[in-house]
Amino acid sequence: MDEAKLTVAIVDDDEAVRRALCRMVSSLSYRVADFPSGQAFLDELQKEQYACVLLDLHMPELNGIEVLARLRMAGHRLPAIIITGGDEPKMRDRCLSAGASDYLIKPLERDATFAAIHASSSLSGPAF
Known part of the structure; x- marks a missing residue:
């Protein structure tokens, strides 16, 4: 796949965090689509x-692991990188066991x- 044309979805309820992530991911040569909630995504x-x-x-409402569970129950293979402000080893393990491809701690480092x-x-190529 040509990464310059790939779109990364960003789902975060904090508008300031979402804007910052959009800028960072755009600077990595990806297109970005952002969403204020799991349901909107x-x-x-x-x-x-x-x-x-x-x-x-x-x-609020749907947390990241619930969104991930809905994706997997619907048969979507879309890779999901869970992002969080607090490193919780048990939650990290739970997210990875639920099918997350990675688990990153905020503030996210560019590299x-x-x-x-x-x-x-x-x-996995196409996500559907």
């Missing part, structure tokens, strides 16, 4: 093919984010 999922999703763990996106988007 799920509602728009069929409209675009995403390379992967950066998915905030702690959000680590690029490596996670690159590795995730190379995993």
Whole structure:
């Protein structure tokens, strides 16, 4: 896949964090689609093919692991990178066991984010 044309979905309820992530991911030569909630992302999922999703763990209504579970129950193989402000080893294990491709701690470092996106988007080709 040509990474310059890949779109990364960013799902985070914090607008300032979402804007910062959009700028960083755009600077890595990816297109970006951002969503303020897990439900907003799920509602728009069929409209675009995403390379992967950066998915905030702690959000109201649907949290990141619930969004990931819905993706997997619907048969989507879209790589999901869980992002969180707090490193919780048991939660890390739970997310990875649920099918997350990676688990990153905020604030995200540019190089680590690029490596996670690159590795995730190379995993399975088309996400559907």
